Amino acid sequence: WSVTGVRRVLFRSIFSFLFSLQRWRMFFSLHLIFAVLLSSNLLVTSSAPPHIVVIVVDDVGFADVSFHGGKIPTPFLDTLSAQGTRLSRYYAHTLCTPSRMALLTGRYSHMSGFGSGGILMGPAPFSLPADVDTLPKQLKHRGFAVHAVGKWHLGSTRFKDTPAGKSWGFDSFVGLLHSAVGHYSKSVSGPEGPSSAFYDYARSWSNGTFEPFHDDSHSTKSLTREAVRVIKEHDPRSPLFLYLAYTASHTPLQAEPEWMEKCVHLPNPTRRVFCGLVVGADEGIQNVTLMAQQHLGDNVIILVTSDNGGMLHLGGLNAPLRGGKNMGYEGGVRTVGFITDLSQQWFKGGVTYDGLFHISDVMPTLLAVVDGASTHEACKKDSTEPPLGFGYNQWCPLARPGTSSPRMDAVLVLDDHTNFVSYIKAPFKLMIGHFGSGEWNTEPTGRYMYDNPSVLQMLEELFKGWLDWYFGTRDLSFSWYKVIHGVGERVRRFLHADNSTDFSTFNRLVLGDPAKGDVLASEEIEPKRIPIQVFNVWEDPEERHDLAAENATLVQELVHLFNTRHWANHRKQFNWALSCGNSSHRFRVLPQSVCAQRTSHLA
Numbered sequence: 001w002s003v004t005g006v007r008r009v010l011f012r013s014i015f016s017f018l019f020s021l022q023r024w025r026m027f028f029s030l031h032l033i034f035a036v037l038l039s040s041n042l043l044v045t046s047s048a049p050p051h052i053v054v055i056v057v058d059d060v061g062f063a064d065v066s067f068h069g070g071k072i073p074t075p076f077l078d079t080l081s082a083q084g085t086r087l088s089r090y091y092a093h094t095l096c097t098p099s100r101m102a103l104l105t106g107r108y109s110h111m112s113g114f115g116s117g118g119i120l121m122g123p124a125p126f127s128l129p130a131d132v133d134t135l136p137k138q139l140k141h142r143g144f145a146v147h148a149v150g151k152w153h154l155g156s157t158r159f160k161d162t163p164a165g166k167s168w169g170f171d172s173f174v175g176l177l178h179s180a181v182g183h184y185s186k187s188v189s190g191p192e193g194p195s196s197a198f199y200d201y202a203r204s205w206s207n208g209t210f211e212p213f214h215d216d217s218h219s220t221k222s223l224t225r226e227a228v229r230v231i232k233e234h235d236p237r238s239p240l241f242l243y244l245a246y247t248a249s250h251t252p253l254q255a256e257p258e259w260m261e262k263c264v265h266l267p268n269p270t271r272r273v274f275c276g277l278v279v280g281a282d283e284g285i286q287n288v289t290l291m292a293q294q295h296l297g298d299n300v301i302i303l304v305t306s307d308n309g310g311m312l313h314l315g316g317l318n319a320p321l322r323g324g325k326n327m328g329y330e331g332g333v334r335t336v337g338f339i340t341d342l343s344q345q346w347f348k349g350g351v352t353y354d355g356l357f358h359i360s361d362v363m364p365t366l367l368a369v370v371d372g373a374s375t376h377e378a379c380k381k382d383s384t385e386p387p388l389g390f391g392y393n394q395w396c397p398l399a400r401p402g403t404s405s406p407r408m409d410a411v412l413v414l415d416d417h418t419n420f421v422s423y424i425k426a427p428f429k430l431m432i433g434h435f436g437s438g439e440w441n442t443e444p445t446g447r448y449m450y451d452n453p454s455v456l457q458m459l460e461e462l463f464k465g466w467l468d469w470y471f472g473t474r475d476l477s478f479s480w481y482k483v484i485h486g487v488g489e490r491v492r493r494f495l496h497a498d499n500s501t502d503f504s505t506f507n508r509l510v511l512g513d514p515a516k517g518d519v520l521a522s523e524e525i526e527p528k529r530i531p532i533q534v535f536n537v538w539e540d541p542e543e544r545h546d547l548a549a550e551n552a553t554l555v556q557e558l559v560h561l562f563n564t565r566h567w568a569n570h571r572k573q574f575n576w577a578l579s580c581g582n583s584s585h586r587f588r589v590l591p592q593s594v595c596a597q598r599t600s601h602l603a
Contacts, residue, residue: 048373049143049144049239049369049370050239050299050341050343050346050369050370051236051239051240051292051299051300051301052139052144052240052241052300052303052366052370053240053241053244053288053289053300053301053303054103054241054242054243054303054305054362055245055288055302055303055304055305056100056103056150056243056244056245056246056305056306056307057246057248057249057305057307057336058096058151058180058245058246058248058249058250058306059250059308059309059316059325060249060278060281060306060316060335060336061306061309061310061316061318061325061331061335062310062317062318062319062321062330062335063310063320063321063443064274064278064310064317064336067081067082067086070317070319070443071265071275071443072263072266072275072278072279073262073263073279073282074278074279074282076282076283076286076289077282077285077304080285080302080338081304082350083340083349083350084302084338084339084341084349085338085339085340085347085348085349085351085352085353085398086337086351086353087337087338087339087353088352088353088354089353089356089357090305090334090336090337090338090357091333091356091357091412091424092305092306092307092333093116093307093308093333094116094117094308094309094326094327094412095116095117095308096119096151096153096179096308097118097119097153097154098110098114098116098117098118099308099359100154100245101114101154102358102360102391103135103360103362103363104134104136104168104243105128105132105133105360106360106361106363106364106367106390106391107132108360108390108411108414110414112128112129112132113126113128113132114126115414116411116412116414116415117413117414117415117420118415119153119179120153120154120155120179121179124157125157126155126161127155127157127158127160127161127167128154130167134169135243135362136148136163136168136170136241136243137168138367139239139366140169140171142367142370142374144238144239144241144370145171145234145238145239145240145241146170146171147171147172147173147230147241148173148175148242148244148245149173149174149175149227149230149244149245150176150227150243150244150246150247151175151176151179151180151246151247151250152175152178152245153177153178155167156177162177162210163204163243164204164206165206170206170243171205172203172204172205172206172230173205174202174204175201175223175226175245176188176201177200180247180250180252181200181201181219181247182252182254183218183219183247184216184217184219186199186200186201186219187199199212201213201214201215218255218256219247219248220246220247220248220256220277220280220281220284221280221284223244223284224284224287227242227244227288228287228291230242231288231291231292231295232291232295234296236296236297239370240296244288246281246284248280248281248284249274249278249281249310249315251314253273253314253315254277255275255276255277255279255280256276259275259277259283260273260275260276262279263275263276266443266444267444267446268315268444268445268446268447268448268449270449270461273315274315274316285304299342299345300341301339301347301369302339302342303337303340303362303366304339304340305335305336305337305359306336306337307335308325308332308333308335309321309324309327309332309334309335310324310325311324311325312325312439312441312450313450313460313461315449317441317443318330318331318332318441319440319443320440320442320541320542321334321541322439322440322542322544323438323439323543326436327437327438328413328436329435329436329543330429330537330541330542330543332436333413333422334541337357337359346372346395347398347399348398351401353397353401353405355394355405355407356407356408356410356424357394357405358391358392358407358410360390360391361391361394363391364386364390364391364392364393365392365393365395369395379395379400380396388565388566389411389566392405394407408425408426409423409425409426410423411423411566412424420433420434420435422435423558423562423566424537425558425561426538427536427537428534428535428536428537428547428558429534429537429543430532430534430558430559430562431531431532431533431534432531432532433531434531435531435533438543439451440542447461449461532548532555533546533548534546534547534548534551534554534555534558535547
C-alpha cells in the first residue's frame with residue numbers, strides 16, 4: 001500500500017462515517033420537528049377519524065361537581081376533565097328538550113322549530129322539520145356507526161321521530177323516550193298524573209323494530225351496561241359515535257345505597273340523595289371511558305355536558321351563580337362541560353378554555369375534527385360566520401390554547417310563547433320577560449335547600465319530606481310533589497306581580513318590526529313596566545349588579561342588536577310551539593285544525 005492509497009482509503013472511511021452521522025442527525029432532526037408540530041397541534045397524525053362519545057348528564061348544576069368546588073365527590077369527572085379542556089363559559093338552554101335539540105342539530109333550538117323556553121310534555125306531536133340535519137346523520141355519511149343510549153325527550157309520537165327513526169338517523173337506541181322515569185320502575189307519570197303512569201324502556205333499530213324490555217336495576221347502572229355493550233360489540237376498525245344520555249340526576253330522587261355512602265357529609269336529605277345520583281353517574285362514566293379505551297384505543301374523544309343548571313328545590317346547586325333550571329340567569333344556563341381527547345392529537349389536555357361556547361357548537365366542532373382527519377389537515381380558522389342561529393366550529397380555539405372564540409353572542413332563550421328572552425352579547429347579558437326569582441344559594445347546612453326560604457318554600461320541602469316518608473322512594477312521592485310544586489310556582493308568580501310581563505310593551509320591544517325602529521324609549525325601561533335586566537356577566541358572573549335601570553342606552557343597543565340579528569331571523573322560521581290539546585301553562589294550545597294540518601304536513 002502506498003502512502004497515497006492509505007490516505008485515500010482513510011479519507012473515504014472518514015467521509016462515509018461523517019455522511020452516516022449526518023444522515024442520523026437529519027433523521028433525529030425530522031423527528032424533533034415532527035414532535036414539535038404534534039405538540040403544537042399543527043399536524044394531524046392519523047388518517048383514522050376518532051371515535052366519539054358524547055355523554056349528557058341530566059340537571060347537574062354548576063356546583064354539582066367537585067372540580068367546580070362543589071361538595072359532591074366526582075373523582076373520575078375531575079380526572080377526566082383535567083386531562084382535557086374544561087369549558088369555563090359553557091352555555092346550554094334552560095331546559096332538557098331545547099338543549100338536546102341544539103346539541104344534536106348544531107343550531108339553536110328555536111331554529112329547529114322548537115321554542116327554547118319549553119319542553120316536550122307527554123305525547124306532544126313534535127316532529128323535526130325535514131330540512132333540519134342532525135349529528136348522527138352527518139357522522140353516518142362519514143362512515144360512522146351511530147348509536148344512542150339513555151334519555152331521548154325529543155319526540156316519540158311516531159317511529160320516525162324516535163332516535164332510530166329517519167328524522168334523527170341513529171342505527172339503534174335503548175332507553176326511555178320521555179323526560180324521566182322511575183329509576184327502578186322505568187315508568188313515567190301520564191298526563192293525568194300518577195294514575196296514568198306507563199312503562200317507558202325499550203330497544204329499537206333503524207329497520208323499524210321496537211321492543212320494550214324489563215330491567216329492574218337502577219337506570220344509571222342499566223344505561224352504563226348498555227353503553228359498555230355497544231362499545232364491546234363495535235368493530236374498532238371503523239369509527240363509532242355513541243350518544244349516552246343519563247337520567248341522573250333528574251328526579252325522582254332514587255339512589256343506590258353504595259352511592260349514598262359517599263354523601264353522608266351532606267346534612268340536607270334532598271341534597272344527599274341528589275348527591276347519590278351524581279356519584280352513580282360519575283362511576284358510570286368511568287366504566288364507559290375505561291371500556292372505550294380498552295376496546296377502541298386512545299383515538300377517542302369524550303365530551304361531557306349537562307343539559308341545564310341544577311333544580312334548586314330538588315337538590316341541585318349552581319353556586320356561586322344565580323338561579324337555576326328554567327331561569328335565564330347564569331345558574332340556569334351556564335353549566336358543566338368539557339371535552340377530552342384520550343390521544344391528545346385533536347385537542348389539548350390540561351387546559352381551561354375561557355371563550356364563549358354554546359351547546360350548539362358541539363356538532364360543527366366535532367364534524368370539523370372528523371373532516372380534518374380524512375384530509376390529513378389541521379384545524380383551519382373559519383373566515384366566515386356560520387348561518388345565523390347555527391353553531392360555531394371551535395376546533396381551532398380548543399386545539400390551540402390562547403386562540404379566541406369565534407362566538408361573541410348566544411341566544412339562551414327565545415320563546416315568544418312564554419314571552420321570555422335571555423341573550424348574551426359579550427360581555428353583557430340581556431333578559432326580557434319572566435326570568436324567575438333568581439336566588440343565590442350556597443351548600444345547604446340544614447333542613448331546607450334554600451339559604452333564606454320563604455314560608456311557601458318551607459311548606460313545600462316539609463310536604464316533600466312527608467311524601468318521602470309515606471311513599472318511601474317510590475315514584476308516587478315524586479309524582480305528587482310535582483303537582484304541589486306546580487301549584488306553588490303559580491302562587492309565587494302571582495305574589496311577585498312586579499315580575500310579570502306587560503305584554504303590550506313586550507310586543508313592541510321584541511315582537512315589533514326592528515326596521516321600523518320598534519325599540520322602547522328610555523322612560524319605558526323600568527321593572528314595573530316590563531321585566532328587563534342587563535348584567536356584565538364577564539365581570540359580574542353572579543349577576544348582582546343590574547345595569548338596566550342606570551344605563552338605558554345600553555339596554556336599547558342590546559335590544560336593537562337582538563331584534564335585528566336574531567328576532568328578525570327567528571320570525572322567518574316556522575316555530576311550532578307544541579302542544580296540540582295540551583293545556584300545560586308552558587305552551588300555547590293550538591286549534592285542532594292547525595294540529596291536523598301540521599301533522600299531515602310532517603307525515
